[in-house]
Amino acid sequence: MSVDTITASPAAMERGRALLSQGDFAGALIEAEQAVAAAPKDREALLLRADCALALGDVYRSADDLNQIVMNGDADPMLLDRLGAHLQELKLYDQAVVCHVRAINGAAPEHMPQLYINLGRAMMGQGNHKAAVELFETVLGAVPDSADAALNLSGALLSLKDYAGAAEACRKAIASKPTTALYHNLGIALHMQSGQREQAAEAFRKALELDPSNTGSAHMLSVASGEAMEAVPGALVANTFDGYASYYDKDVTEKLRYRVPGLIRRALTDPFYGKRRYQAILDLGCGTGLVGVMVHDVTDFLRGVDVSHNMLMQAVGKEIYHELEEADLTKSLGSDDRLYDGVVAGDVCGYIGNLDAFFANVFARMQPGGLFVFSVERHPTLDYAMQPTGRFAHGRDYVRRALEACGFTVRSTAPERLRINAGQPVDGLIVVAQRPGPGTAAPSPLNLFGKI
Ligand SMILES: C[S@@+](CC[C@H](N)C(=O)[O-])C[C@H]1O[C@@H](n2cnc3c(N)ncnc32)[C@H](O)[C@@H]1O
Incomplete structure (x- = not known):
């Protein structure tokens, strides 16, 4: 038989x-x-x-x-x-x-x-x-x-x-x-x-x-209903991005003309801020790894953290991260205890309204002299407010105050076009903050043509 x-x-x-x-x-x-x-x-x-x-x-x-x-x-x-x-x-x-x-x-x-x-x-x-x-x-x-x-x-x-x-x-x-x-x-x-x-x-x-x-x-x-809200719940973010993960890269690069990863790289490697290479970069809300793609060649170690499992699986496929972890950034920045000389967060603050605790946590995980580079959608008047898109926009003054309250020196809050949404430009800020430390000169008040 x-x-x-x-x-x-x-x-x-x-x-x-x-x-x-x-x-x-x-x-x-x-x-x-x-x-x-x-x-x-x-x-x-x-x-x-x-x-x-x-x-x-x-x-x-x-x-x-x-x-x-x-x-x-x-x-x-x-x-x-x-x-x-x-x-x-x-x-x-x-x-x-x-x-x-x-x-x-x-x-x-x-x-x-x-x-x-x-x-x-x-x-x-x-x-x-x-x-x-x-x-x-x-x-x-x-x-x-x-x-x-x-x-x-x-x-x-x-x-x-x-x-x-x-x-x-x-x-x-x-x-x-x-x-x-x-x-x-x-x-x-x-x-x-x-x-x-x-x-x-x-x-x-x-x-x-x-x-x-x-x-x-x-x-x-x-x-x-316009209710006040501190952050989009992590479970909801995870659910949304789990469903978006498989076509996120194509959507944001081809349809939304998403510029944030390139803008973050430019700031991170700008000699104006004194650093061109990094020992270790922490990519917060790393998603599928688009920011990672832009920064992995300027660091010896790259770690990504995100709340969406499926976004992280896409990031795994890019083979550029040394470590990836699933965590809700409103609760923790992940379970490792390294100190980083670079922290990046591309298009993540839109899911966190009140940034005070988030910034304090980032500060605690940075080496003195390290740079924190992130994007926010800009609100013209308020500290922060939920927009019809379901994401938060943040006021420039609030971002600066919140960073300084944690001990950061704000090096730059540059207005930039972040992407196109439903045919409309989405304007925001690329923020560069630095944890003060030995060897980091305070920006000169006489630098009239600087980026402050
Ligand atoms: C618009 S995507 C940006 C992804 C990536 N940084 C980029 O620039 O392509 C926002 C990412 O932030 C993550 N995220 C939002 N809120 C989060 C939270 N509370 N904890 C962890 N990740 C969060 C989402 O899961 C998503 O992957």
Whole structure:
């Protein structure tokens, strides 16, 4: 008998399935392992092991077994779709798209709407929002009351910054079946359009009526209602950037013409501040590592800290950081105790309103003479205030006062265009602060042409 035709022992399979249904996932996995060991190409045994791995939270291992079934030539469209969903969860969007397309090619017509939605989601992960919009619209053409298609359509339109289109998609779907997620996306779409704050707040209120535990809608309701706030909650930042990570680099460099990483490098290596090379740089809110890309060649050691796991995974892929750590900067700057002669924070202060404690923590982690270089979006009048975008802007005087209160010398607060947002320039400051120490001359008051 060839290995291709050996089937797993029915008794082992039965025991495995029974344990799985009773919630004994580890016990079920042992049975499934035995079944696969005895019959390595048995589709049912591999499926059982994939189910056990998934129940234990091991998506990678589950995907591996489903992939094995595909390699054995035993896959049907629904299995390909399932594998595609796993690959999406693992952020392997290109491979997920291939699986979903293969699933669609062989599937029965009644499965098409769901398969199109799943393909659209994978394309959104790739950053291909326009193609995803077309797929979701095709589904809505065939199944006008598909709340799932409408929700995904609104998400794709929000990513494309088509806020009016996103609001319309949500409203149509809400008319037949209101859900928290639809109200939330409606709130975001309204919030991003000027003069619609009250309606946006109402949409977030409705989202919370349906699900009072929804922290994202609660936060956005506070923002839309103009409530005073000290920082965007770390869990919400993590959630937002986890969903953005796979296409962040493409989005900010190609669409938003994001300049902050280059501006930070320029300041960090400007001879005016007396330093061109660093022993150790701490990149706070490092995200996918765009600032790291710009500074890794001027330091012997580079450490990144961020609250978003998926952003950090993108940074890992760049292979420029010596260390990366997941931490909420409003609570700590990470668990190491090194002192740094360079600290950078590109586009991070927008998530922290009151910067007093953050600056004090940075000061404590710096070597005397070290430079702290960061960006803020600029508020013309107030110390700091939440903007309609959900980020904080900071006043120049406040930033200076807060830095000096911690002991920093403020070397420069240069006005710069940081990026383009919805077609509008976002203006801010690139701030250079220094921890005083031996060898760091105080900037001369006679330097009339300096950068102060
Ligand atoms: C706009 S991105 C900037 C990323 C990177 N510095 C750059 O310039 O491309 C903001 C980053 O700050 C991180 N962030 C915001 N608030 C944070 C917090 N409280 N703790 C840790 N990271 C935070 C986000 O997760 C995100 O990766």
